[in-house]
Amino acid sequence: MVQKDSYITEGSPYGIYKLRVEGLNLYYGTKQALKDISIKIAPNTVTAFIGPSGCGKSTFLRCFNRMNDLIENVTITGSVMVDDIDIYKNMIDVYQYRKKIGMVFQKPNPFPKSIFENVAFGLRINGESSKSVLQGIVESALRQAALWEEVKDNLNKSALTLSGGQQQRLCIARAIAVKPSVLLMDEPASSLDPISTAKIEELIYQLKDQFTIVIVTHNMQQAARVSDKTAFFYLGELIEFDKTDKIFTNPSKEATQNYITGRFG
Amino acid sequence: MNRKHLISPKSQDKLFKIFAALCTGLVLLTLLVLLIDIGIKGIQRINWSFFTNLPSRHPEESGIYTALAGMVGLLFFTVIIALPIGILSGIYLQEYGKRNKLAKFIEINISNLAGVPSVIYGILGLQLFVRTAGFGNSILSGALTLALLIMPVIIVSTREAIKAVPDSLREASFGLGATKWQTVRRVVLPASFGGILTGIILSTSRAIGETAPLIVVGALAYVPFVPEGPMDQYTSLPIQIFNWTSRPQQGFVVNAAAGIIVLLLFTFILNGTAIYLRNRWYKKTAI
Amino acid sequence: MNRIRIRSEKVIEWIMILCSLVSVLTTIGIILVLSVDAFKFFKEVPFVDFLTDTQWTPLFEDKHFGIMPLLSGTLLTTTIAILLAVPVGITIAVFLNEYASKKFTSVVKPLLEVLAAVPTVVYGFFALQFVTPLLQKVIPGLAGFNALSPGIVMGIMIIPYITSLSEDALRAVPKSLREAAYGLGANRFQTAFKVIVPAANSGIVVSVILAISRALGETMIVAIAAGQQPRLTFNPLESVETITTYIVQVSMGDVPQDSLEYRTIFAAGITLFAFTFLLNNISFWMRKKYQHRYE
Numbered sequence: 027m028v029q030k031d032s033y034i035t036e037g038s039p040y041g042i043y044k045l046r047v048e049g050l051n052l053y054y055g056t057k058q059a060l061k062d063i064s065i066k067i068a069p070n071t072v073t074a075f076i077g078p079s080g081c082g083k084s085t086f087l088r089c090f091n092r093m094n095d096l097i098e099n100v101t102i103t104g105s106v107m108v109d110d111i112d113i114y115k116n117m118i119d120v121y122q123y124r125k126k127i128g129m130v131f132q133k134p135n136p137f138p139k140s141i142f143e144n145v146a147f148g149l150r151i152n153g154e155s156s157k158s159v160l161q162g163i164v165e166s167a168l169r170q171a172a173l174w175e176e177v178k179d180n181l182n183k184s185a186l187t188l189s190g191g192q193q194q195r196l197c198i199a200r201a202i203a204v205k206p207s208v209l210l211m212d213e214p215a216s217s218l219d220p221i222s223t224a225k226i227e228e229l230i231y232q233l234k235d236q237f238t239i240v241i242v243t244h245n246m247q248q249a250a251r252v253s254d255k256t257a258f259f260y261l262g263e264l265i266e267f268d269k270t271d272k273i274f275t276n277p278s279k280e281a282t283q284n285y286i287t288g289r290f291g
Numbered sequence: 292m293n294r295k296h297l298i299s300p301k302s303q304d305k306l307f308k309i310f311a312a313l314c315t316g317l318v319l320l321t322l323l324v325l326l327i328d329i330g331i332k333g334i335q336r337i338n339w340s341f342f343t344n345l346p347s348r349h350p351e352e353s354g355i356y357t358a359l360a361g362m363v364g365l366l367f368f369t370v371i372i373a374l375p376i377g378i379l380s381g382i383y384l385q386e387y388g389k390r391n392k393l394a395k396f397i398e399i400n401i402s403n404l405a406g407v408p409s410v411i412y413g414i415l416g417l418q419l420f421v422r423t424a425g426f427g428n429s430i431l432s433g434a435l436t437l438a439l440l441i442m443p444v445i446i447v448s449t450r451e452a453i454k455a456v457p458d459s460l461r462e463a464s465f466g467l468g469a470t471k472w473q474t475v476r477r478v479v480l481p482a483s484f485g486g487i488l489t490g491i492i493l494s495t496s497r498a499i500g501e502t503a504p505l506i507v508v509g510a511l512a513y514v515p516f517v518p519e520g521p522m523d524q525y526t527s528l529p530i531q532i533f534n535w536t537s538r539p540q541q542g543f544v545v546n547a548a549a550g551i552i553v554l555l556l557f558t559f560i561l562n563g564t565a566i567y568l569r570n571r572w573y574k575k576t577a578i
Numbered sequence: 579m580n581r582i583r584i585r586s587e588k589v590i591e592w593i594m595i596l597c598s599l600v601s602v603l604t605t606i607g608i609i610l611v612l613s614v615d616a617f618k619f620f621k622e623v624p625f626v627d628f629l630t631d632t633q634w635t636p637l638f639e640d641k642h643f644g645i646m647p648l649l650s651g652t653l654l655t656t657t658i659a660i661l662l663a664v665p666v667g668i669t670i671a672v673f674l675n676e677y678a679s680k681k682f683t684s685v686v687k688p689l690l691e692v693l694a695a696v697p698t699v700v701y702g703f704f705a706l707q708f709v710t711p712l713l714q715k716v717i718p719g720l721a722g723f724n725a726l727s728p729g730i731v732m733g734i735m736i737i738p739y740i741t742s743l744s745e746d747a748l749r750a751v752p753k754s755l756r757e758a759a760y761g762l763g764a765n766r767f768q769t770a771f772k773v774i775v776p777a778a779n780s781g782i783v784v785s786v787i788l789a790i791s792r793a794l795g796e797t798m799i800v801a802i803a804a805g806q807q808p809r810l811t812f813n814p815l816e817s818v819e820t821i822t823t824y825i826v827q828v829s830m831g832d833v834p835q836d837s838l839e840y841r842t843i844f845a846a847g848i849t850l851f852a853f854t855f856l857l858n859n860i861s862f863w864m865r866k867k868y869q870h871r872y873e
Contacts, residue, residue, distance in 0.1 A: 091761060098680065121300070125763030135754035138777050148762040151300065151772060197758070204762060304767035311673035314666045315686060321734050322693050328708045329700070376597045383594035397598050399862060400605050406788065406858035407851065408795020410822045411608060413829070414847045418611040422835065439604050446601070470583060472590050500697025503797035503822065507829040529699045529798075536703050536802055544707060551700050562695045566688060 043107075044069040044208065044238040045090060050104035052085060052094065059085050063104070063264045065257060069207075072230060072239045074249035074270065077259035078285065083242045086259065087210050090240065091127040092120050108208065125152070128201030128237070132213040134193035136185035136200070141177050144185045144196055148204035163203055170236075171199035172229055191222025198229065202237070209233065211241040215248065227252050246286055250274050258282045329555070333548025341549055345515050346531070350542025353535075355550055360517040361430070361510070361525035362499065368434030368521055369441065369498050370491070377442045377494075378487060381449025386475055405443040412440045413507025421508055428509030431521040436508050437501060441494040448490020452483035485572030489565045496561035500554070502529040528554050612851055615844035622838055628845065634808040634824075636842045637831070643842065645849055647808035651725065651818030652850070655800050656793040658729025658814060659736055663793075664786055666733075667740030668775075671782075674741070675748040676770045694738040702802030705731040710803060723805030723817035732799050736789045743788065747781020748774055780868035784861045791857040795850060797822035821850045 045067040052060035060082045067073050075083040085094065092113060094100045105112045113123060125148065136144050143150075145164040154160060164181070168174040173195040177188070185196055194214060201209060211230070215223040230239060230252045243249050249256050250270060257267040258281070266273065266282045277283050298306070336351075344354025380397070388394030416436030426432040456479050464474040480487075505527055513534075514526040528550060535547035620628070623643045631644025670690075674683045710727040714720045751774050759769040775782065797820075805817030806827050819827075825843045833839045 093757065093760065096757070096760060119301075121763050121765040123763075124761060127761075129757075129761035131754055131757060131761075133754060135752065135758045137755060137758070137773055147759075147772070148764075151762070151764045151768045153300075200758070200762065210761075300765050300768055304765050307669075307767050307770075308673075308677055311669045311677065314669045315673060318666065318670065318693070318734065318737055319686070319689055322689065322696075324708070325696070325700075325704050328704065332707070376600050379594045380598035380601065383591075383598045387591060387594065388598075393595070394598075397602060400601050402862050403855065403858050404601055404604055406791050406854055406861075407608065408797070408822065408854055410795065410797045410825050411612075411847055411851055411854075414825065414843060415604070415608050415611050417829070418615070419607060439600075442601060442604070470587050472587050496695060500695075500699065502697070502699045503801070503826060506826050509829070529697060532703065533699050533798065533802065536699075536706065547703055548707075551703060554697060555700065558695055558697060559692065562691065566691070 043067060044109065045240070046105075046107040046110070047089070048105045048107075050086075050089065050102065050106060052082075052089065053101045054097070055099045059262050060089075061262045065264060065267055067238060067240065067255075069238045070234055070236075071254045072234050072241065072252055074253035074256045075240065075242045075259060076244070076246060076249050076256060076285070077265075079244065081259040082262040083257075083259045084212055087212055087240060087242050090208065090210055091124050091129055093129070095120065125204050126206050126208065128204065128206035128209045130194070130197050130201055130209065130211045130214045133217050134190055134197050136188070136193050136196050138184065138186055140182045141185050141188070141196060142181040145199050145203045147200060152204070164199075167199040167203035168196075170202055170233065171195045172225065172232075173199055189222070191218050191225060194218060194222065194226060195229065198226075198233075202233070207238060209237040209239045211239065213242050213244060216244065223248070246274070258285060260285070326555075329548050329551050332545060333550070333552045336545050336549035337552060341546075342553075346513055346526075350535075350540060350546050353543075353546055355528060355531055355553065357514050357517055358526050358528045358531035358550070359553075361514065362527045362529075364430050364518055364521075365433050365437065365505075365525065365527055366495060366498060368430060369437040370495060372434060373438035373442050373445055373494070374491065376438075377445030378449050380442075381446045381487075382453065382475060382480075384446065385450040385453040386471070386479065401443045401446055405447070409440055409501055410503040410507060412436055413504030415439070416504060416508040426522070428511060428524050429522045430518055430525045432508050433505050433510055433525065433527075434521070436504050437498045440501065440504060441498050444494040444497060445490055448493065449483075449487050452486025452490065453479055455486060456482045485568055489569045489572065492561050492565040492568070496558050496565070499557055499561070500529060502533055505530055506533070528557075608851065612844055612848040615841045616848040619838065619841035619845040622841075623845075632810045634819075636839050637828075637833075641838075643845075644810075645821075645846065647810045648819060648821045648824055648846060649849070650810050650812060651800075651804065651808065652794055652820040652822070654725045654812055654814060654818055655729045655732060655796075655804060655820060656790060658726060659732035659793045659796075660786070660790055662730060662733030663736040663740055663789055667737045667785075667789070668744050668782060670737070671741045671744035671748055672770050672775065675745055676766055676774065690738040690741060693734070694742075696735070698735065698796060698798040699802070701731050701735050702728070702799045705799055705803035717815065720815050721805075721817050723803065723807075724815050725804055725818045726814040728799045728803040729814065731803070732793055732796055735796075735799070736792060739792065740785050740789050743785030744778070744782045747778040747785065750781065751777045780864055784864050787857050787861040787864075791854045791861075794857075795822060795854050797826060801826045821846045 043066045047063055047065045050060060050063040051058060063086060075087060077083050088094050089102065089106055094102065102114060106114055137147060142164055145167050146160045149160055149163060165174060168177065173192060176192060185193065188196060215226045218226065227248065230241065233239060241252065253270045255268065256270045256273040258265045258273065260281055266277055266279045273282060274286055277286065341354050343356050344352060345356055347353040384394050384397060413436065416432060420426045420432040420435050421428065460478050460482060461474055464478045510530045511524055511526050514524055518525040532547050532550040532554065535543040535550065628643055628645050631642050632646055633642035633644050634647045635642045674686060705728045709731055710722065710724065713727055755773055755777055756769055759773040764772065800820045801823040804820060804823065806819050806823060807817050808819040809816060811818065824846050828843045
């Protein structure tokens with residue numbers, strides 16, 4: 027299904043794909059939530075996962091950082107390769123591994139700590155305690171998240187005093203402060219107003235240079251605006267995965283066509 | 292980077308897990324040791340005469356007949372007094388006065404009362420019921436004191452139970468033209484019955500074990516007769532246990548342990564029933 | 579018909595208000611009863627003496643009315659109980675909430691409830707007849723009545739209390755914070771102690787405050803196992819008397835009503851009440867303030 031790919035960045039040390047999933051099945055107890063999913067995602071691209079709610083797109087996103095481990099009774103078969111390493115089969119340290127994969131959640135979830143401590147959290151749990159190192163990284167992460175100018179004078183204020191849109195950008199800063207190579211975003215703008223949403227989308231576009239971004243969204247316009255490629259999920263299956271332009275103008279599958287034209291979902 | 296930790300995060304995690312499991316285990320072990328220790332010390336004394344004998348100076352002839360009778364009488368009057376008042380104020384606070392200042396003030400009061408040491412209730416009962424009202428060292432004084440003591444428990448659990456009744460039921464009842472009280476009596480109370488009953492049983496279990504306030508309001512340790520009315524003097528099982536515990540002779544220690552076995556049986560049966568009811572009731576309402 | 583209905587509705591509402599007022603009257607009653615006789619007490623015993631005298635011997639020939647020995651006994655047993663119960667109670671709460679499987683938790687929690695349901699007179703017996711003899715084997719100089727044994731047993735009694743309240747606080751922390759921490763690569767320990775516990779700290783502090791208040795007011799364990807000798811000491815191996823024990827001791831004796839000796843229990847009682855009242859109000863205020871933090 028994936029043809030010649032023009033999005034591949036030169037010089038990636040790990041093959042040509044950053045993320046590669048083969049034959050992935052996921053069960054909650056006996057109920058199968060994801061069915062035989064295979065997908066390949068190139069580095070430094072933005073991939074959007076779309077589909078009606080309950081189609082498994084969020085569940086699938088959480089396979090990439092093994093977040094589903096936190097739920098009891100989940101079984102997963104098949105392989106998820108990140109940088110050509112199978113994250114479910116090899117004896118990897120899941121906590122160390124998660125540091126390489128940043129995640130931004132549906133609702134902004136800053137810790138009830140100061141703005142500074144939120145961004146510094148990932149570094150602190152790695153044992154980094156040098157004030158100057160922390161300050162440097164916090165500043166650059168906040169700059170990358172386009173939040174620095176708004177908060178630079180109030181770094182010690184509680185993160186809970188920020189607006190929803192600012193909180194979400196803070197969460198992005200917190201995620202990228204640990205320098206992951208992949209950024210997973212689970213409907214990052216769904217609880218935000220249009221202006222904040224626009225800011226987040228612009229940010230995603232800029233962050234593409236440094237990260238491989240996978241974003242789950244229920245907003246098709248958003249998918250069309252920010253992503254290079256789009257995957258359409260339906261009832262736990264990956265129906266179609268192609269360049270975003272193609273998915274939205276000329277999809278190959280009828281189900282995709284029906285969804286993007288609003289016939290269900 | 293990991294070297295910056297004094298102990299690596301991985302071993303921190305492991306060490307804490309071991310420590311925490313140990314803590315949990317030790318606490319549960321204490322419970323087990325307590326039960327076994329009391330069982331070993333007291334079981335030899337558990338026989339029919341222990342239940343039917345009056346207290347005596349000779350430990351092996353001493354029984355808990357009057358203490359049990361006193362306890363049952365005491366609990367009966369306590370519940371009779373505390374129940375209507377507790378449930379009605381629970382209903383008022385949850386259904387009627389949700390927003391007004393009076394209800395808020397009462398709420399602060401109840402939360403405060405729940406934290407007042409039980410021995411202080413004893414002093415209140417001593418001055419109010421024993422002396423001022425002139426009820427003396429009677430079952431009535433003890434029951435009134437215990438009723439005030441368990442009232443906050445009944446109020447809080449009534450409120451919790453009522454809170455769990457979905458608003459849609461109330462709306463349905465109001466929609467049919469029912470008044471507020473009709474809605475409460477015919478819809479809300481039946482729907483929250485299980486929860487309220489659980490609260491009542493738990494508060495009774497609390498009242499069974501209370502010792503200190505009863506000592507203060509003058510439950511006597513030596514009562515050689517069975518109380519026949521609310522104005523009679525009385526003793527209660529925990530008082531009897533306390534009395535035996537503080538005697539030097541080994542025979543009374545055995546008696547105390549045997550009394551504890553009986554007291555614990557009562558407590559556990561009540562609590563078990565409450566937990567059972569709670570689970571059943573939750574299952575029913577968790578739709 | 580309708581008017582009767584409306585009137586009976588009003589009558590019922592008033593009955594309910596009266597019932598609710600019983601709890602207000604109880605509070606007023608407690609404060610009034612304690613202060614009236616405490617006031618009479620302080621007319622005869624100077625307040626300064628009450629606070630500074632280092633002896634408490636109202637029942638002896640040579641009468642002294644210094645509350646300090648009773649207070650030190652109360653604080654000593656409470657401190658021992660809290661030192662044991664707070665770390666263990668919170669540890670178990672974190673363990674049940676973050677580490678243990680659902681199955682394990684569903685077994686342990688009812689058992690902890692059993693522990694909480696055991697009457698205090700039973701714990702007193704256990705302290706005197708089991709824990710003290712056990713400790714005497716380890717600590718040779720330990721007196722038969724001492725502060726250590728009832729302190730420890732009181733701590734065990736309070737553990738389920740702290741665990742249950744702290745666990746509620748931990749559970750109230752939104753799942754999203756836990757996910758954020760895991761997403762950043764934090765392990766269970768780091769998630770628990772760097773995110774969840776700090777986020778739940780007000781609830782945990784409330785549980786500790788309530789536990790202290792509970793330990794201060796606990797009566798039977800100390801009355802049975804700590805002894806009845808008011809002594810200004812912080813040595814846990816010695817026998818001490820707490821405020822609560824003193825109240826029980828006087829109640830059991832034959833002290834004439836309206837005597838100074840009788841009023842001592844009100845002076846002691848109001849001291850205890852002041853402490854617990856303060857702690858309860860702090861905890862109530864904290865709970866109100868932080869209750870809606872995550873809603």
